[in-house]
Amino acid sequence: MAQATLRRGTGERAGAAPPQIRTPAQLAWRQLRKHPMALAGGAVLALLYLVVALAEFIAPYSLDFADRERFYHPPTVLRFWDAQGISLRPFVYLTTLEDPQLRTYRADPTRRYYLRFFVRGEPYRVFGLVPGSRHLVGVDPPGRLFLMGTDQSGRDQFSRIVYGSRVSMTIGILSAMITIPLGMIYGGVAGYYGGRVDNLMMRLAEIIMSFPGFYLLLTLAAVLPTSVGCTTHFYLITFILAFLGWAGFSRMIRGMVLSIKEREFVQAARAAGLDDFRVIVRHILPNTASQVIVVATLGIPGAILGESSLSFFGFGVREPCASWGNLLTAASNLPTLILSPWLLFPGLFIIAAVVAFNIFGDGLRDALDPRARTS
Amino acid sequence: MLLYVLRRLLQLIPMLLGITLMAFVIIKLSPGDFLSEMRLNPLVSPETIERMRENFGLHQPLAVQYLRWLWNAVRLDFGYSFAFQVPVVWLIGSRLFNTVLLNVVGFAVAWALAIPIGIYAARRQYSLGDNALSFAAYVGISTPTFFSGLFLLFWAFKTGWLPIGGMTSVDFEFLPWWGKVLDIAHHMVIPVLVVGVFSIAGLMRQMRAALLEVLRQDYVRTARAKGLREPVVINKHAVRNAINPIITIFGFELGGLLGGSAILENVVGWPGLGKLLVDATLQKDLYVVMAALVFGSVMLVVGNLVADIMLAFADPRVRYD
Numbered sequence: 001m002a003q004a005t006l007r008r009g010t011g012e013r014a015g016a017a018p019p020q021i022r023t024p025a026q027l028a029w030r031q032l033r034k035h036p037m038a039l040a041g042g043a044v045l046a047l048l049y050l051v052v053a054l055a056e057f058i059a060p061y062s063l064d065f066a067d068r069e070r071f072y073h074p075p076t077v078l079r080f081w082d083a084q085g086i087s088l089r090p091f092v093y094l095t096t097l098e099d100p101q102l103r104t105y106r107a108d109p110t111r112r113y114y115l116r117f118f119v120r121g122e123p124y125r126v127f128g129l130v131p132g133s134r135h136l137v138g139v140d141p142p143g144r145l146f147l148m149g150t151d152q153s154g155r156d157q158f159s160r161i162v163y164g165s166r167v168s169m170t171i172g173i174l175s176a177m178i179t180i181p182l183g184m185i186y187g188g189v190a191g192y193y194g195g196r197v198d199n200l201m202m203r204l205a206e207i208i209m210s211f212p213g214f215y216l217l218l219t220l221a222a223v224l225p226t227s228v229g230c231t232t233h234f235y236l237i238t239f240i241l242a243f244l245g246w247a248g249f250s251r252m253i254r255g256m257v258l259s260i261k262e263r264e265f266v267q268a269a270r271a272a273g274l275d276d277f278r279v280i281v282r283h284i285l286p287n288t289a290s291q292v293i294v295v296a297t298l299g300i301p302g303a304i305l306g307e308s309s310l311s312f313f314g315f316g317v318r319e320p321c322a323s324w325g326n327l328l329t330a331a332s333n334l335p336t337l338i339l340s341p342w343l344l345f346p347g348l349f350i351i352a353a354v355v356a357f358n359i360f361g362d363g364l365r366d367a368l369d370p371r372a373r374t375s
Numbered sequence: 376m377l378l379y380v381l382r383r384l385l386q387l388i389p390m391l392l393g394i395t396l397m398a399f400v401i402i403k404l405s406p407g408d409f410l411s412e413m414r415l416n417p418l419v420s421p422e423t424i425e426r427m428r429e430n431f432g433l434h435q436p437l438a439v440q441y442l443r444w445l446w447n448a449v450r451l452d453f454g455y456s457f458a459f460q461v462p463v464v465w466l467i468g469s470r471l472f473n474t475v476l477l478n479v480v481g482f483a484v485a486w487a488l489a490i491p492i493g494i495y496a497a498r499r500q501y502s503l504g505d506n507a508l509s510f511a512a513y514v515g516i517s518t519p520t521f522f523s524g525l526f527l528l529f530w531a532f533k534t535g536w537l538p539i540g541g542m543t544s545v546d547f548e549f550l551p552w553w554g555k556v557l558d559i560a561h562h563m564v565i566p567v568l569v570v571g572v573f574s575i576a577g578l579m580r581q582m583r584a585a586l587l588e589v590l591r592q593d594y595v596r597t598a599r600a601k602g603l604r605e606p607v608v609i610n611k612h613a614v615r616n617a618i619n620p621i622i623t624i625f626g627f628e629l630g631g632l633l634g635g636s637a638i639l640e641n642v643v644g645w646p647g648l649g650k651l652l653v654d655a656t657l658q659k660d661l662y663v664v665m666a667a668l669v670f671g672s673v674m675l676v677v678g679n680l681v682a683d684i685m686l687a688f689a690d691p692r693v694r695y696d
Contacts, residue, residue, distance in 0.1 A: 037510075207390045214637050215652055215671050216394075219664060222656040223401050305519055309638050312521050313653060331525055332642065334539060338532050347522035354517035 024290075031367035038363020044356035051162055052169050056124035059159035060138045060145050064320060065122065067144060067154040070095065072103045072340045075149045082109055090115045094143050103339055113143030149342035151330050160322040161346050167323035169353060171238055171307045172300030178242035180296055183249035184288070188280045190250070191257025202254065208247035217244065217306060221315035230321035237316050241303045249295060256288050290368040297361035301354040308350050324350045376687065383680050391672060395448070398668050399441050402661055427457075444665065453669075454662035458655070463666045466651065471670070473542065474647035478636055480563060481570030482628060489575045490621070493582025494614060500587060508579065515576025520569050524642035527565045538562050540644035566643050570636055574628065581624055585617040592616075619690050626682015629674075 022030070032038055051058055067073075078090040091114045093107035119138035125131050139145045147158040190201040220240045224233060260266065261284060269283045308325030310316030312332065317323040324346040330336065331343035414424055428434055432443060447454060453463040496505045531537040538544065542562050543555075550558060589595065590613055598612045599605075637649025644650070648667060655663035 203386070203389075206386070207393050215668055216398075218637075218653065218656055219398055219668065220401060223404070301517065305517075308519055309521060312519075312638075313641065315656075328522065328525075332521075334528055334532070337525060337529055341529060344522070344526060344529070347519070347525075350522065351514065351518050355513050358513055358517055 028290075028364075028367040032363055035363040035366065037359050038367075041356040041359035041363065044352060045360060048165060048169055048353055048356070052165050054126070055162050055166055056126055057132065057134065058136050059156075059162040060121065060135050060147070061156045061159040062122050062124065063160065063163045063322060065156060065159065067150065067156075069097060069154065070105070070144060070146070070150055071152050071154045072336075073105060073144075073146050073150040073154065074340070075342050076144065076146045077107075078115065079112075082112070084112075087112070087114075092139055092143055092145060113139040115139060115145070148345045149340065151327075151343070152336075157327065157342065157345060160327055161324065161349055164322035164324050164327055164346065165349070167234060167317050167321060168304055168307060168325070168350070171234070171241065171323075172303035172357075174235075174238045175242040175245060175303045176296045176300055178239070179246045179249055179299070180292060182242075183246040184253050184285055184292065185280075186246070187250035187253025187255075188257050188285050191254040192261055192276065192280050192284065194258070198254070202251065205247040205250055208244070209251070214306075214309070217241075217310060218313070218315060221310050224315075230318050234317050234321065237307060237310060241306050245299065245303070249299070252291070252295065253285075253288055256291065257284055260284050260287050294361060294365040294368060297357060297364055301357040301361075304350065304354055304357070376684075380680065380684070383676070383683075387673065387676050390676070391669060392445075394668060394672055395445070395665060396441065398665055399444065399661075400437070402659065402664060403437055403440075444662070448665075448669065453666040456655075456660055456663050458658050458660045458663075463662050466663060467648065467666055467670060470646060470648045470651045473645060474636060474640070474649065477563065477566050477640075477645060477647060478570060481567045481636075482574065484567060484571040485574040485578060486625075488571075489578035490582055492575070493579040494586060494609065496579065496583045497586035497590065498609065505583075509583075512576040512580050515572050516580070518573070520573055520636075520639045521642045523569045523572065524565070524639050527568060528643060531565060537564050542644075542646055566636070566639055566645050569639050569643075578621065578624065582617065582621055585620050586613060589613045589617045619686060622686050622689055623682050626678050626680075626685065629678035629681060 032042075056062075073095070076092050076095075078092060080087060080090055091112040093109055094111065094113065095105040095107050098104045098106045115137060116139065117137055118134045119140070120133050121135040121138050123131060123133040137145065146156050148161065149157050151157060151160075186201065186205070190198045190205075217240060220243075221237060224236050228236075257280075266279060266283055269279050274282075307316055307323065308328070311318075311323050311325030312328050314326070314329060317326050319326065327346040328344070328350075331340075331347075337343060414421075432440055435443070444454065451464070453467075455461065456463050456466055459466055492508060496508045499505050528539050531539050538561060542559060544550075544558050544562075547555060547558055595608060595613055598608045603612075636645075636647065637652060639645070640647040640649040641653050648670070652664065652667040654660075655667065
């Protein structure tokens with residue numbers, strides 16, 4: 001409240017705009033709108049999470065769909081013209097394997113398979129509830145639409161990337177959901193009590209921060225039981241990422257709490273007879289909110305990269321689950337990669353997601369930082 | 376100062392105890408060990424396996440095994456590798472050099488390029504060049520090293536300009552000494568490029584941000600008002616003060632020297648510590664994993680310490696007591 005009154009006050013002195021009270025959120029949004037790169041990053045993220053939510057609908061094929069006769073199939077060429085003339089609607093040809101050694105496919109130009117939107121395909125359930133069978137794009141069988149080629153068993157890579165986004169895009173958020181409350185409480189308690197409690201708690205956090213990150217990640221992930229299902233395995237990986245992430249975060253919160261606890265409103269809360277826990281949770285921690293949002297946004301890409309590196313080595317998310325990292329495992333064999341360079345596509349999605357998170361996070365930081373505001 | 380260094384080094388002891396105990400327990404609790412894979416091998420007799428169990432002390436209770444390992448480790452004896460049948464110290468020593476070589480060259484390239492680029496970007500904030508560089512830096516820090524490594528290997532194959540993977544050619548042994556140096560340098564181009572681009576992106580962003588912060592200060596305006604020439608203002612007044620956070624990063628990178636390129640080493644087949652660790656983890660080669668973790672942690676702490684000491688020299692305002 002005090003902040004809002006203050007801002008109105010300066011506004012009146014300037015005499016330009018009519019006095020208007022804006023909430024901090026409105027101010028931040030106004031600032032963010034001036035940052036086209038950050039908005040673009042936000043838009044990419046929104047699009048990716050839309051894909052996460054509607055994976056069944058967007059993917060032309062299901063996660064385990066495999067066309068055994070078309071392994072390492074190159075991305076299907078969308079054609080607009082052929083000997084029969086020009087078509088405004090793109091179409092594809094049916095292909096057959098020509099040389100299994102070099103994995104070349106021959107297209108049969110006698111029949112066109114037109115690209116259709118909202119086609120009927122394999123049935124699915126949206127969110128496990130609503131049944132459906134329409135897919136965003138597709139071609140009539142026996143035609144095949146492999147937008148980004150296929151892997152060694154003829155599974156459509158684009159569909160698997162779409163399903164894989166569920167793992168890759170949520171793992172960061174899930175691990176942040178563990179890291180943030182834990183780090184806030186831990187850092188809050190250490191900063192609030194200070195002295196020996198603080199000293200002891202911070203030494204412990206420093207020990208965890210001093211672990212050589214990737215080595216430990218690898219060791220922990222490598223000893224996870226192999227017998228559990230790939231979904232359980234995914235949660236365990238999330239847990240490991242969170243376990244390594246909370247310490248640095250709690251240190252930052254502690255630093256902020258150290259200065260906040262000296263402010264008058266904290267003394268007022270204590271004078272009013274609130275117990276320590278309530279003072280920390282209700283009065284101190286809310287004041288760290290904007291930094292927490294920024295750190296979370298900038299921390300998520302770290303978790304995405306961590307997951308993809310682990311999965312790439314086969315220690316993370318395992319088959320038959322798909323994640324962008326474990327899809328790239330197929331590209332790690334150089335002879336395979338040279339014949340089938342489209343196996344690198346999942347990497348572009350990792351880069352796009354991580355760039356978007358970083359740019360959006362930086363924009364958010366500028367927007368939430370009152371000092372960086374340009375009126 | 377000396378007291379501070381001592382205290383930091385003392386902190387290493389509980390930390391190493393914590394990390395080794397944890398690693399030990401985790402590896403021991405996981406199902407199967409190195410010998411269980413050997414048991415599946417029909418060429419190895421059960422007696423041999425029993426003798427190996429005896430030799431490695433694997434029949435003793437967990438606590439005894441850990442304490443024995445610890446006692447030996449204190450005397451710098453890190454045990455034998457199950458897989459290679461040589462002392463772990465030998466194994467790590469030979470790999471350590473390769474990892475350090477790769478990273479030191481990578482850092483040298485990164486630092487030589489990142490600082491001037493960062494200064495350039497900060498001096499022309501929001502210009503076309505700055506925006507393009509900033510976006511390139513975003514892509515640089517967001518590209519997983521295994522992806523850029525794979526991409527460069529693919530490109531190397533297509534163009535045929537660079538060797539694909541490994542550290543030496545087949546005929547390495549027969550080359551004269553300058554040929555050997557050239558051969559390794561040739562093989563290093565791809566890994567150095569990957570390590571370099573990744574750290575250039577991060578460093579350049581930090582340098583740009585730090586310099587922008589300093590350029591807003593009053594003393595920079597004063598320096599300009601005094602009529603100093605622009606290069607003097609930038610290099611002697613601004614950069615000198617903007618370099619502090621970069622020094623901290625230097626220490627951090629020094630600490631990450633052993634772990635930083637682990638992923639890349641596996642992708643491009645560079646025989647370094649990271650590759651050793653991944654192989655050892657896969658084979659459950661317990662003592663190798665433990666030793667690699669210990670070396671990695673010590674390096675991290677020492678790196679951060681060196682950064683703090685360097686900072687105290689570079690910036691007289693920094694005091695430790």
